[in-house]
Amino acid sequence: MNVLSLDGRPDLMISLVVPVHNEEAAIAPFLTAVTTAVEPLVASGYRFELLFINDGSRDGTLLRLIEAQQQDRRIRILDLSRNFGKEAAMTAGLDACRGDAAIPIDVDLQDPPALIPLLIDRWRDGYEVVLARRCDRTSDSFLKRRTAQMFYRLHNLIAAQEIPHNVGDFRLIDRQVIDALKRLPERRRFMKGMFAWVGFSTTVVDYTRAPRGSGETKFSGWKLWNFALEGITSFSSVPLEIWTYVGALISVGSFAYGSVTVIKTLYFGIDVPGYASLLVSMLFLGGIQLLGIGILGQYLGRVYSEIKQRPVYLLRREILAPTALGTDSLLRVDTRPRRVRKSS
Structure with missing residues (x-):
């Protein structure tokens, strides 16, 4: 130093x-x-x-x-x-x-x-x-x-x-x-x-x-959003891990609701289930599943990008700046594919 x-x-x-x-x-x-x-x-x-x-x-x-x-x-x-x-x-x-x-x-x-x-x-x-x-x-x-x-x-x-x-x-x-x-x-x-x-x-x-x-700034709201996702998924696996607890919570809630339904049926007889509650439950669980799959997809997409190993x-x-001797200032990088002759 x-x-x-x-x-x-x-x-x-x-x-x-x-x-x-x-x-x-x-x-x-x-x-x-x-x-x-x-x-x-x-x-x-x-x-x-x-x-x-x-x-x-x-x-x-x-x-x-x-x-x-x-x-x-x-x-x-x-x-x-x-x-x-x-x-x-x-x-x-x-x-x-x-x-x-x-x-x-x-x-x-x-x-x-x-x-x-x-x-x-x-x-x-x-x-x-x-x-x-x-x-x-x-x-x-x-x-x-x-x-x-x-x-x-x-x-x-x-x-x-x-x-x-x-x-x-x-x-x-x-x-x-x-x-x-x-x-x-x-x-x-x-x-x-x-x-x-x-x-x-x-x-x-x-x-x-x-x-x-x-x-003008080159970062739109959408780019900033994706940039934030990049930062979170690059340095944390919590969004993946949290779905274990979400699934456990929903399972416990479903078991509790099922137990209440069984007890009500035993004591008060069979009642007609409501169509609205059934539809809401299906949509809620479907949404939760899709959200979890989407988060999994974010990580999977990043894994896919890494394993391709593109530069x-x-x-x-x-x-470079021209030298005092007048050397050409452009140093080009030749990226053309080269043919490889097969040995006989």
Whole structure:
């Protein structure tokens, strides 16, 4: 951690891992804010790389990044073959980053680059993970704040590994933590849970969440719902286990009701059963069964995704800044199938 250059200044590289998807308008303001934030750190000896992961953007995001790269050779670009989602894009960035520490950060400026020096200061104090916690989320809608609060409470109630409240992906993680994350083989990835699962010494820095700088959020209500399901099913088996108790409770209730019916018949004779109560009972039990099958299907679908062993992401190319000798900046990845000749 305490690496010093010959002149006594810190000789450390920090990687900013920035997934982007259709963020053309946000690139320039983000780079301006980052440059302003890290200039004092660069002057004191820190080195930075800005690792952008283009997650299948359909607008001019990639072109804006290439243009910015001509002005700032610290920029590296990973161009994925299609849109794999933010979790996969972040995984690609962490796999490729070269820094002694990495900071995943969004390009919309809701994660303030001005906080980067403070994160690094706490890291130099000896912490391996420095969390950026949103102490004020008034920039978010009331519905988003309430649903987020409910998710964190529910997740931490039933999951074996708790995740910190109001902490997103914005944090600093040491190289040791990055290497630990690279050892986790999940295809269906919930990065907040994985960050918490690996552990390491952790501290927290509070900040006020700003309004989005430009563009629109890529997370609709439906995507957030599926994201919450991903988090719960990735780190808890309680939704499966609870149906044992639900089944036992229904069985006990059915036995009790059957006993009451038998006693009434013995003492008062046979009465005509009600059609309405019979229909309600059938629909209730049918609904319970379908709900249980649906929860089982959520887990089974995730098992199916894992056993196929498809890669989390596919890299089309890595785009590096041109060197002083004029080397081509495009490093293409050849993914064409190759023929194998059969031996005679």
